[in-house]
Structures are given as C-alpha cells and as structure tokens.
Amino acid sequence: MTARRTAARAGALLVLLATAACGVPTGGDPEAIPATEVPYGLALPSPGATAAPTSPAGLGEPRVYLVAGDGALVPQGRAASAGTLAERLATLLADLATGPTPAELTERLSTALRPETSLSVAGVSGSTATIDLGGSAEAPSGRESKTAVAQIVLTATSLPGVDQVLVTRDGEQVEAPLPSGELTARPLTAADYAPLTVAAPPS
Template sequence: MPAVNGRRLAAFALVALLSGCGVPTEGAPRTVEPPSGPFPAAVPTDATAPAGRFDETLCLVRDNHIVPVLRRVDRPSGADEHLRHLLAGPTAGERDDDLASALPGAVNAAGVTVTGTQAHVVVDVPGADAGRSDEVLAFGQIVCTLTGRDDVTTVVFLRDGRPLGVPRADGFLSTRPLTRADYAPLISAS
C-alpha cells in the first residue's frame, strides 16, 4: 500500500507542477499575427559591421562582378541615405573579403529622389583626374542597390535635369529607366 500512495503522491505533485507553470490557458483558439516584413534575403553579411535591427542591401564589386551584401543598420534608410551608404564604400571587413567599389572616380552621384517607384539619381560630371573606366560596374552598383529596396523598381540617371545615357551590362548606353535585369550578367550570387 505505501508504494501506491507514493505513486499517487508523485502523480499529484507532477500534475500540480505542470498546472502551476504560469502559462495561461484559453478557451478557444486565437489568430497569431506574423512579424512584419520584409524578411531578409539570403545575401552575405559582414560580421564586423555593427549589428542593427534593420537590413540594408548594398551592391559592391569583387572580381568584376556586382555582389549584394547585407548590412544591419539601426533604422530604415531613405533612398538618399541608402545611396550615401553605398558611396561611402565597403567596410574594413568587406575589404578583407576582397569587396570594393567601382564608384570612386567613375560616377559622382549627388543625390536621389523617389517618385512613385522610380529613383531619380542626379549625377555630376566626373573630375578630370577620375582615372576609372569601370562605369558599367559603377552604374550597376547604384541600380542594383536602389532596386533592392521595396520602394524602388527602376532607376533613371540625370545630369543638369536631363536623362543621362549610362552603360548597361551589354555595353549599350541607355537613357530609359534601368532595372536589375539590365545588369544581371554582372551580378554574382555571392
């Protein structure tokens, strides 16, 4: 008989322990809302970059290809700030991963505004001592970075208020709105 009482006591203690765990019960099922998106894409991150709450994709260059890189930032960036982050170039950790930028000396982007879903990038005349000839990669970096945003689908470049012909991946100049597809042959998966 003492073994039966011991089992009853153990069972009672287990039931009391489980029912008193502090998790409230509800009489009916309820809907649970998923967290707000967008959810991060599968692009490499820079482990040395400061951790933030929001993802920002910048397109840098490695081995004559455009490489999307995910950075964490403290707050969502507007298109103009996003462009400034790209123009600032790679972080030390990104440079250690052989990432670079074709922008210095090739494209002097002065700013961007977004109208509807189209980004309008103002480009200044490059300096005489620019010395870079990889404009295709430079313009591709800007197009791929800005169209990676949820609010931008196309990019046009302007100089002195007029559309500027910029090189696509196929080498042809275009004044029409550009998309990521215009630079697809140059985009690397990693």
C-alpha cells in the first residue's frame, strides 16, 4: 500500500469517526456534503495504486541484483553513469560491491558478496566483459558462491552492451558455479542464473 493511499484511507476514517461522533443518522437517503466542508485533498480524484520501486523504472536502466528475504535475487535500479561501457560497468559493479543502501536494508535486502570483496572490469571485448574478483575476503562457497556469481552476472548484463561475463580471480580465470552446481569456464549469461531470481522452495 502506498503512502498516498494510506493517507487517503486515514483521512476517510477520520471523516467517518467525526460524523459518527456528531450523531449523524445512519438511515435515510444519502445527502451531498458541500465541497467547502470536505477536508482538503479528499475531494480530489484518487490516483491508481503504485508498487514500491524494487525494479528498474525503464528498459535499459542499470540495476544491481540483491538477495531478498526469500532467497531470490531482485533488481534494484541505479542511476546511469556517463563514460565508456567499461567505465559505466565499473560504476555499477562498485555499487554492487558496496551492498544494499540503508533504504534497501529496511526492505530486508542483502548480498552474498563479502564486504572485503572488490569488483573491477579487467576488459570488455565485444559484448563480453571480464570481471575480476579481488580483495582480502575468501571466495564464498556452496550456495553463497552461486548467489554471489549470479549477482555479478545479472548486474553486469543489465547494462546494455554487456551480454556475457567471464569471471577471474586476481587475474586468473576461474570456473564459476552454475545454479545446478556445475562449474564452467565459458562466458556466463543472465539466462544461466534466471532460476535464482525465483524464491527457493522451503527446505
């Protein structure tokens, strides 16, 4: 429920309580209330409901993927930066490495990336970006590893011009885990990690 709709309902409830307290009869034909007696704003047309923004507002808007409370990866829009494709990708990856914003934390969004992890663009060839994982943190393992790689791939490929991702660690290409648990050294795509954008069934 949006704040605007909540305010409208609260205002309507106040009007109802006020008329009940004044002893307005509940029977008989309805009577029109003069516009001058209607609290400000209640006589205006009510706008349609809008959901809280948890995904990009427009096609092509860069976004980072974070982990929701149910385990699914969800997109969060980020401001588009200027510069070359590699520069824009570097900015987007920096946003991902920083983690959820304070507002996103209140929505119980998190990340599988360790705080000490750094993400840098090692190169862009055609539509394939090579992303290097650095920092002092140990590489995550198990499901956390798949989730972290999925966040990187889905975030990078949300940028127009990037269709595939190669992952390296300190400059050395690594085999990345797929949702099935299989390891692969081939370029990764958003389709590879689409299953992780759906909530995992309860164990």
